[in-house]
Amino acid sequence: MNNKDKMLQLVLSDENLIRFYEYNPADYPTIQDALDSENPIIVTVAKIIDGVNGSSDKGTFKEIYNEIINYLNQNIL
């Protein structure tokens, strides 16, 4: 289990998130599993963790942001 996976677990275990978006965190042990999910929130979190990848560069932020906005626009219910 690498650090990104650990972080994924920590974030997905948030109670509010679970309650609102109705999922089981145990279903997504790795980033890859999360990216393959059908739940747009799960995918978004994974995209964020994977995409930002520890960088604080504003350019990177913008890129990732655009990616997830586009994704959510199409997938959010």
Place this chain on the structure above:
Amino acid sequence: MIIKELTIENFRSYYGVNPIKFKDGLMIFIGDNGDGKTTLFEALEWLFDTSKQNIDSRLISEKRLSELPEFDSDTVRVSMIFDHDGEKIVDKSFSFTKNANNEIETSDFQFKGYENEGSQRIPIQGGRLLDRCFEAAIRKYCLFKGEENLNVFNNPDALNYLIETFSNIRQFDPYYSSDEDQSGFTDYAEYQSRKAFEKAMKSDKKNSQQERELSLKLDLLRRDLQHIRQRLKSNRTNASNYSTKLNELESNKEASDLLKSINERLKSLKEKKSKMESYIDEDYSIKLLDDMWILCGFSNIFSEFQERVSTFSKTKRKLEREEDKLKGKQELATEIAKGIIPLSPNIPDKISMEEMIQDEFCKVCGREALEGSDAYNFMKQKLADLINSQQQTEKEEEKPLFQNNYVKELERKSNNLEYDQSEINNLLKSIKDRIEFNNARKVDANEIQESINIEEDNKRKLLAQNDGLTEEQLQNAYENIKNWWDYKNQAEKEIVLLEKEEEEKTYELEQVQEQYNNLAKGSIADTSRKIHSALDRIKKAFKNAKEKNTQDFLDQLEKRSNVYLEKLNVDGFYGIIRIIKSSDNTARIALEDSNGRLVSNPNQKLKTTMYMSVLFAVSDLTSIKRENDYPLIFDAPTSSFSAKNEIDFFNVIAGIDKQCIIVTKSFLNESGEIDNNKIEQQNGTIYRMEKVKPFDEKDLSTIETKLRLIKG
């Protein structure tokens, strides 16, 4: 990282080149005060300082300096061979030269490093190598000088530092930093999506009025919230700072109180001693004259004098009477016939005579002399004779037998000095008494001095234990208490109010946000709303994840600490370590009993093992994280332990799988000799360090520390 060899050259009491082999596991360096224990520790600190070129001529071995010829040079060096993914070396040195005026010049600071790459040895700047292998953050939790420095959480930032260095918390920064900071991705995303949402809302003409009102409200609320949070932050910082100061004071309070009472006792003892000493008067020689002590043997001589005068007087009177008799003075015939020689006219004196006549009582023999009696008449006649004798004698045709009357003068002297005789007779006793008195006062003063010495000793120990705080510092500390308590309480009150405000404002914000969102429902802005909502929740999820991560770390730390605590306190009470984090991100290490109640004043030994347990736990976590282990180096951590505790302690440490280096006074008996029994019972590598004999405590140039391997 494991230290393999340390070489100390001309550093303080380490004269010449001193290579010391290190092994894994427990290493004990035994030395008495002044033998060079702390110097060993300081040599390591000096080596590890990567922040500056720390040349200091005071570090040069005095012995080396004293024998260095003029114009000659030598080196101060500390170098270390260690294992850290291969064998490496760091070597710090500087040169010193004795110039023409016997002054010392220092130069040529070098800090070199070497590491092995394959079969080659690559040079590298020493500081860089050290920072890479044994970075400052880790060193901070590896070197501890003295028992009192073990509480790493004395510093309020210590916990943050710990968390930041050894937990994963920094990994969260790119995603979420803090409520005030907002520089993480999720902050960015939430903000941007909010802006998009608001823009979408504004473009929807239908709700434009309400939208404007609500968005205005939202802006205000957000701003207020920000202000509240800023004030919270500053108050929390204040409260924590004063809290730290007061905590330090708490631990010093006891010391401060003790110091105060020691000083009071000292003052009164010194006054008492002074008083005793003021009573001593040994001016014996002067007293011989001023108090006439020299007359202590005079009694007999004075008696001789009186006798002689009396003899003279009698003889004179006898001759006078014979003369008178020859001249035929009748009135004295009766007395001569009786064979009694009358007393001189002026004995008794006139005043006594008049008194006795008045009282009709002879005070010489103690019998009545009533008017008209023989005794009375005798006295009257005698008084008349006295008065006569005082009047000028008639000029007689013949010269009187005795021209002079020195006898009278001598008799008078005899009488006058007689009254002092009782005093004179007591002189020997007075002298003896005075001498005894003086000696007794001296004994008293000495006893008091012994008590003074004990108190001074206690005072020294107290100050030594308290981190080298000076007496003044300990005393002044107290004056600040009241202020600090007030400031701290004020800040804490503010915090409570502000937290409530924050809560209310956050709630209000959420309400208004909800209204705003509802406005969006069913409009073209709805998707934007949903997206923003999702990103907001994700942001909060990251925030919680970060906090959970920290809490997990602390839980781990606590758990491991308690494992060590139990090991180090096999025989006694130990309680449960709790690492308590408060909302201002400061932390304390506290001890609780099994009922969850705080153990408020653990004894020093328990405190020491408590802190060391935390340090061992930190070290564990470090090695997990860094995938590398690091040595723990302690200087004199067990001064508060009993002999038995010490044996257990060292053997527990010997059982921990880590290089642990301890410099200590233990294992020495009262006369400063090695206690071989204890050595036998102890596992690990043991060195004895001591000053080479002979040496002169007052002359640094005779001091040289030598190490001797006695076990391992």
Place this chain on the structure above:
Amino acid sequence: MTKENLYDVWARRNPTFEKKFKETIIKQYTEYGGGSVDSMTSKGKIFSAGYEIYIYAFFIGLYSNKRKKLAEETDKFGQPIQFWGNLDSKRFRKAYPKLRDYIFTALIAKTDDFDLIALEKGEITDRKAVDYLICTMEEYANYGFYHIEEKAKEIPNHFYKNTGFLDVILDLVQAVNEQGGEDTIENL
């Protein structure tokens, strides 16, 4: 015509001592001839006036009951006996005028040549009588000085101990008392 007191005649005199003792004893233990910074400050002087050690020496001779005739070369103090002991002006000192009286009585007791009867009759002058007394005084003191010298040779710093002078007197007194069979005091 009122005659002077015998005491006063005696008190006007200035007894002599062997000159050699000026350097060896008098200057050592008293501030006599003080002015020289050396003598004052190098060793703490015990007595202030020179005659004080003379008095001390006298009592040694007196209690030992031994006299020693004076040698040829003599010297005398600057003050006659009548001023001895007038120390009220000195700090930490008291005057002891009575001591003069006692010395006088000791001389009367111990001077065999002193014939008071002859003096009373006028057969000898008061001056002559006092000569005899002074002679006794000088010879006792002289013995005392020799005794002090011997003691200082025997134990060089004896008289610098604070009980130095006192001890010698007490030893003599004790010896006398032992002879007389009386109680003695403990040795210091």
